[in-house]
Amino acid sequence: MIDSERFRQIRSMLRRRQPDLTVVMDNVNKPHNLSALIRSCDAVGIHDLHAVSKQRSIHTRQHAAAGSSRWTRLHLWHEIKEPCSALRREGMQLLAATNVAAAVDFREIDYTLPTAVILGAEWDGVSKEAIGEADRTIMVQTHGMVESLNVSVAAAVILFEAERQRSLNGMYRELRMEEEQYRRLLFELSYPRLAEQLTLKKLPYPALDEDGGIFPLEM
DSSP states (O other): OOOHHHHHHHHHHHHTOOTTEEEEEESOOOHHHHHHHHHHHHHTTOOEEEEEOSSSOOOOOHHHHTTGGGGSEEEEESSTHHHHHHHHHTTOEEEEEOOOTTOEEGGGSOTTSOEEEEEEBTTTBSOHHHHHHOSEEEEOOOOSSOSSOOHHHHHHHHHHHHHHHHHHTTTTSSOOSOHHHHHHHHHHHHSHHHHHHHHHTTOOOOOBOTTSOBOOOOO
């Protein structure tokens, strides 16, 4: 049985998840940047995030992720239009982070709206295709000799502005994901091995009590 304190931590984390906030990584391939991005996403309550890559799989730096990848779900796509189309169908505004002339300061955006932030590769930045898919372009203004921030640093700056706005709007105070998804994730994160076994046997997950104890399955 899971430790009751650990269970309460998982439950609290899920109840603050933001299903209408996400990032799309446009060919961000360096493991340390991917890991840092995943950590930032977890920290602001993002569960689902997206990566576009020509590769069949992408790799993170395990020690940098510090376990955060267990609490998030990464979706891999091959073309930028695929996640953008899917997220647009969900009603999200698409924001490309790039230093183009038309870009607005990232703090001018209303992040309480359903939002997907598109972040570019380390050297090339956001692709032209991604900019074409975006509803707006945003930038993090710098005042020194460097023209732009590292992608993982820029992501953290933007995402914590989104967190600030959403916190002020009370969006972390109540469950925002669907109840069915919440209960499924709560069981899978609390009992990952048992969840895998039940899934293989095509059996439903049992209910959990307030301390994470398992109620017997009804036959």
